[in-house]
Amino acid sequence: MSRASADHATYHHGDLRAALVKAAAVDIERSGYENLSLRELAASLGVSRAAPYRHFADRRALLAAIAASGFYELTAIHRNASGKTPQARLAAAGRGYLAFAAERPQLFRLMLASDLLSGVAGPPDPELIKAANACYEVFEGLVAATLDRPDDRAIKATAIVLMSSAYGFALLRMDNRLKPLMYGRLTQTELIDAVLSMQVTALPRAGGGKRRSDT
């Protein structure tokens, strides 16, 4: 039941499925999901090359399972975000989200920027869709709690806009891509504050005003 250790020669592998997901997640963080090799992965776990196919239909299915587990984790982060006010809870969730993306950038990229959910390389895994939607709904709940008059349109518009900001910033920040832009000028935390406060500033108006920018 516990994680099978390499030294213990077991009849069969303890829980190969879980071991595969775990080891693959580590591999991915090292070299990106595009470069994950199933054979190499199997070898590193001491099983044959065909063994993974007893638990996953194909490579995409493994990646989908990894992504789904990532969404479960992210959902828990959102659920556990604590604070005295709804705004504080939302901000805490946002920081948790950005921390998650910073610590596991390649997993984050697999979850939200791969072809797994796009359907361009085959229909998306149903469990993955469910996991991603569940994560979104928790976030939407956090957003709804911060609105004074939470009608559905305002909730969704605000949630999507906030999510876009956090998502885009998380991806841009990864791999130190932003670093050359702020040498000695802006620290990461200053930037995060800018993102958060900018959104909070604009928040009350979101979805409500018909205010249009001049085209």
Place this chain on the structure above:
Amino acid sequence: MSRASADHATYHHGDLRAALVKAAAVDIERSGYENLSLRELAASLGVSRAAPYRHFADRRALLAAIAASGFYELTAIHRNASGKTPQARLAAAGRGYLAFAAERPQLFRLMLASDLLSGVAGPPDPELIKAANACYEVFEGLVAATLDRPDDRAIKATAIVLMSSAYGFALLRMDNRLKPLMYGRLTQTELIDAVLSMQVTALPRAGGGKRRSDT
């Protein structure tokens, strides 16, 4: 055989390098950059499978060239954004950016969400870095023009926040991932308006105020 019908062909295959980039971009839009096959690509152009290696060191180099050409195009879009006021020009550039992402989602993903710039699977291509930086700088210029007192910190903070929003929204919107969330409630254009107006609302304060959100 199926020679390229280039009437100004100088030697064997006209301009194979450009033909490769162009055909590969089409292939990528159909099935994602992860599933691009060099051999298939070469065959579709009527050349042998080793021919591409006369122009690109490896598969990554081809992908990098495609991504770079995408950045050139995006830079041109930003440069050509027209409007009466700086704000209008910035908004026009934003719409062009979102339109680009909507029309060529897989190219957009390759440019901004692949492992090419991350360095996790080898050092990034220098030309690609240059192309991406050039694109950013044009955008930063558009942002700077909208600020009243454009000190460097404010410019960079605002540019990054705006870029994050547009970038995240573009990626979230692709593959109709947002569609289930707004059935009969929000149209795409309404959402785009929300993103833009929300940013514009918050814009004057960005990077300037020490205003902190309650944590």
Place this chain on the structure above:
DNA sequence: CTTAGATGTTGACATCGCTCACATTGCGGC
């Protein structure tokens, strides 16, 4: 015309995802 360099081809190799036939283990029914 000659020749050097650029461009394209053929053959080969290692690796990859994936499948199939077979061996082994564990568990539930007798």
Place this chain on the structure above:
DNA sequence: GCCGCAATGTGAGCGATGTCAACATCTAAG
């Protein structure tokens, strides 16, 4: 206890892929 069945792991192998080396061909310069 025993047996059989389903789950799990193995090994060999197929087709496709990225990549390289040796060879062939064409262009352009001298």
